[in-house]
Amino acid sequence: MKRFNEDFRTKLYDTIKEIENNSLVEIVVIIKPQSGSYKDVALWAGVSFSFLLYTFFMFSPVSFDVFLIYAFTVLGFLIAYGLFSAIPELESKFIKLKRKEKNVEIAARAIFQKAGIRFTNERIGTLIYCSLFEKQVYVLPDRGAKNAVPAQDWIKIEAGFQSVFDHQNLAEALLAQLVNCKPIFSQFLPPVENDINELPDNMDIEL
Amino acid sequence: MKHFNNKNLVYKIVSLSIILCLVFFVIPEMAWARPGGGHSYSGGNSGGGGGGDDIAGLLIYLLLSLPPEISIPLVIIIIVLYWLSKRRKSGNAQTISSVPTYQNKSSELHQIEAKIERLKISDPNFSRVLFLDFITSIYYKYYSNFSKKEFKDLKPFLSENLFQSSIKVAPYSRSINEIVIGNINLESIFENNAYLSITADINSNYTLNMGGRNTRFILTERWTFNRKKGLVSKGPEQMRDLKCPNCGAASNFSDTGQCAYCDTFIESGEMQWMVEQINILSQETFTNQGLGYYAQEVGTDYPTIVQPAINVYINQFVSNHLLSDWNSYWTNFTDNIAVRYFNEIYKSWSNLQWGKVRHLLADRLYDSYNFWIENYKKNEIYNRLEKINIQRIDMAAVEVDQYYESFTVRIFASCLDYTETTSGKLIGGSKSQPRLFSEYWTFIRRTGVEKKESEFSLNNCPNCGAPADKMGQAAVCEYCSTKISNGDFSWILARIVQDEEYTG
Numbered sequence: 096m097k098r099f100n101e102d103f104r105t106k107l108y109d110t111i112k113e114i115e116n117n118s119l120v121e122i123v124v125i126i127k128p129q130s131g132s133y134k135d136v137a138l139w140a141g142v143s144f145s146f147l148l149y150t151f152f153m154f155s156p157v158s159f160d161v162f163l164i165y166a167f168t169v170l171g172f173l174i175a176y177g178l179f180s181a182i183p184e185l186e187s188k189f190i191k192l193k194r195k196e197k198n199v200e201i202a203a204r205a206i207f208q209k210a211g212i213r214f215t216n217e218r219i220g221t222l223i224y225c226s227l228f229e230k231q232v233y234v235l236p237d238r239g240a241k242n243a244v245p246a247q248d249w250i251k252i253e254a255g256f257q258s259v260f261d262h263q264n265l266a267e268a269l270l271a272q273l274v275n276c277k278p279i280f281s282q283f284l285p286p287v288e289n290d291i292n293e294l295p296d297n298m299d300i301e302l
Numbered sequence: 303m304k305h306f307n308n309k310n311l312v313y314k315i316v317s318l319s320i321i322l323c324l325v326f327f328v329i330p331e332m333a334w335a336r337p338g339g340g341h342s343y344s345g346g347n348s349g350g351g352g353g354g355d356d357i358a359g360l361l362i363y364l365l366l367s368l369p370p371e372i373s374i375p376l377v378i379i380i381i382v383l384y385w386l387s388k389r390r391k392s393g394n395a396q397t398i399s400s401v402p403t404y405q406n407k408s409s410e411l412h413q414i415e416a417k418i419e420r421l422k423i424s425d426p427n428f429s430r431v432l433f434l435d436f437i438t439s440i441y442y443k444y445y446s447n448f449s450k451k452e453f454k455d456l457k458p459f460l461s462e463n464l465f466q467s468s469i470k471v472a473p474y475s476r477s478i479n480e481i482v483i484g485n486i487n488l489e490s491i492f493e494n495n496a497y498l499s500i501t502a503d504i505n506s507n508y509t510l511n512m513g514g515r516n517t518r519f520i521l522t523e524r525w526t527f528n529r530k531k532g533l534v535s536k537g538p539e540q541m542r543d544l545k546c547p548n549c550g551a552a553s554n555f556s557d558t559g560q561c562a563y564c565d566t567f568i569e570s571g572e573m574q575w576m577v578e579q580i581n582i583l584s585q586e587t588f589t590n591q592g593l594g595y596y597a598q599e600v601g602t603d604y605p606t607i608v609q610p611a612i613n614v615y616i617n618q619f620v621s622n623h624l625l626s627d628w629n630s631y632w633t634n635f636t637d638n639i640a641v642r643y644f645n646e647i648y649k650s651w652s653n654l655q656w657g658k659v660r661h662l663l664a665d666r667l668y669d670s671y672n673f674w675i676e677n678y679k680k681n682e683i684y685n686r687l688e689k690i691n692i693q694r695i696d697m698a699a700v701e702v703d704q705y706y707e708s709f710t711v712r713i714f715a716s717c718l719d720y721t722e723t724t725s726g727k728l729i730g731g732s733k734s735q736p737r738l739f740s741e742y743w744t745f746i747r748r749t750g751v752e753k754k755e756s757e758f759s760l761n762n763c764p765n766c767g768a769p770a771d772k773m774g775q776a777a778v779c780e781y782c783s784t785k786i787s788n789g790d791f792s793w794i795l796a797r798i799v800q801d802e803e804y805t806g
Binding site for chain 2: 099101103104105107108109111112122123124125126127128129162163165166169170173174177178180181182183211214216288289291292293294295296297298300301
């Protein structure tokens with residue numbers, strides 16, 4: 096999360112302000128390190144490794160001390176469990192994409208509700224939810240925004256955000272994608288007179 | 303057959319060892335965790351379950367039993383993995399969102415201040431203090447008259463859309479009372495075709511009675527005020543209370559907006575500010591559970607948000623009061639007003655004797671804090687602030703207008719901050735660990751008041767000099783029958799904002 100420093104957050108706020116000044120849309124960006132709990136993956140890794148070790152000890156032609164078998168079975172579990180808990184990249188390899196997508200969607204929808212992004216008169220609140228562990232960005236527009244922008248453009252926006260994970264500098268790529276959205280929102284959700292910001296700054300986003 | 307039996311045995315052994323592993327390493331985590339152990343009022347994640355020592359003990363035993371050439375690398379691996387997983391866990395608690403940073407707030411403050419200054423050029427009568435009073439007044443009237451026939455008296459102060467929609471959504475079985483306004487913050491100023499618009503964020507709470515049952519809500523609302531371009535603001539009398547913008551008589555209008563006294567049809571926004579739009583940003587049901595809650599102090603280390611071009615306003619103040627130099631006045635102000643008010647107000651807060659400082663507080667501030675004092679009293683708890691030590695006071699803003707002068711200072715202090723019951727049982731905070739915090743305090747005074755700060759007494763009416771012991775809820779001195787809380791005679795405290803929330 097260090098890459099999302101104060102400078103990034105200042106730019107993020109300014110970029111959103113710039114989009115909102117030129118459009119009716121109200122954008123909220125949330126970046127979370129992880130959306131779901133995957134403790135079972137580490138547990139399964141521990142159990143599997145422990146099982147393999149134990150099987151090795153039991154069927155190996157070399158005979159081992161009973162205590163050694165016991166100790167390595169236990170330690171094997173702990174080391175595999177620890178490895179998977181400590182190294183997200185390793186854990187991620189063993190989680191299906193579908194599961195990750197599901198968890199990101201659930202978290203995004205929960206935040207959308209809890210933060211009250213739906214409380215805009217024209218239903219134009221749009222959540223851009225970025226989950227780092229799952230490497231997923233979920234764009235969740237409210238009904239008004241969804242209907243105002245053509246489906247093709249939403250697909251373009253979503254694909255643009257999803258591509259940020261291919262970049263070396265994720266923070267910059269995220270800001271660049273936000274900037275790319277500006278003309279789309281300006282075109283399909285143009286600003287109106289007396290357009291005020293209807294969403295609070297201090298949203299409740301902790302689930 | 304023999305082969306089958308052996309395979310079966312292998313399965314049984316493997317299953318048993320897995321179960322044993324789980325029993326040793328998973329179940330104890332659950333079984334030994336303290337029910338409610340380590341809970342704070344926040345429901346946070348402080349405090350862990352027990353049982354960690356036993357697992358560590360078993361691990362140490364296992365590792366010590368192994369030869370050192372195996373156990374040492376294993377220990378290193380386990381420590382590294384433990385550290386990495388802890389780091390990952392703490393990283394997972396962080397969330398980044400598109401909230402304004404200090405830089406954003408500071409730049410927005412610059413923009414709003416510049417717009418207010420431009421507004422003051424075209425409307426020299428504009429006073430932020432009076433405008434906030436106007437918001438307070440209309441907010442109270444809007445909600446207290448919500449389902450009453452008196453709601454029609456608001457006709458000239460509401461846009462047609464808002465007036466009609468408010469009548470529609472206000473069934474007569476509902477009523478709103480006990481309205482308390484906390485902070486009001488000017489959020490933006492902009493112009494559209496015919497109108498000048500100001501949006502203000504209002505933190506408030508009120509009780510909604512539905513079918514005889516009360517629910518208390520805490521709200522943040524964004525109100526948009528419109529006024530025809532080129533108008534000049536009304537004076538204090540017409541800004542503090544809703545009056546006919548034409549004749550100044552008490553608000554009494556027909557359904558079409560005709561004044562009962564001067565018979566003039568008042569078009570909304572043509573002569574006075576009107577509410578164009580109301581947006582509820584957040585609404586929560588109030589519960590008493592949060593009274594002993596202590597969140598981690600945030601924002602104390604933020605740099606002070608200083609009003610742009612503050613020196614211009616300081617020079618204006620110095621020139622208006624024919625002061626020889628600013629520095630000696632500033633020292634005088636901090637010593638005799640800021641420090642003394644700070645100590646006295648928090649002493650009264652600690653002792654739940656809010657009435658004792660009634661004459662030092664503006665009405666809105668008194669009401670909003672009195673709401674919490676009453677809740678503390680109802681729940682028989684005290685929020686004690688002891689050993690208050692003011693460490694530093696920074697100047698944040700100076701404002702001088704036709705009617706009011708205001709100083710906003712940032713006060714850095716530390717104190718023992720805890721909540722306890724009347725019997726002395728600690729509910730939250732700490733009786734031994736001082737809490738460092740900072741707050742922005744805004745003092746206001748009527749323009750033209752020249753009373754020296756050093757002559758000010760905390761315990762006397764600033765008008766007649768009688769003891770300030772009979773001020774009542776309305777801050778009217780019983781000895782001289784004068785309202786004190788408008789700042790007509792001396793500095794009064796109008797606003798307290800936490801450092802992380804201050805935006806100017």
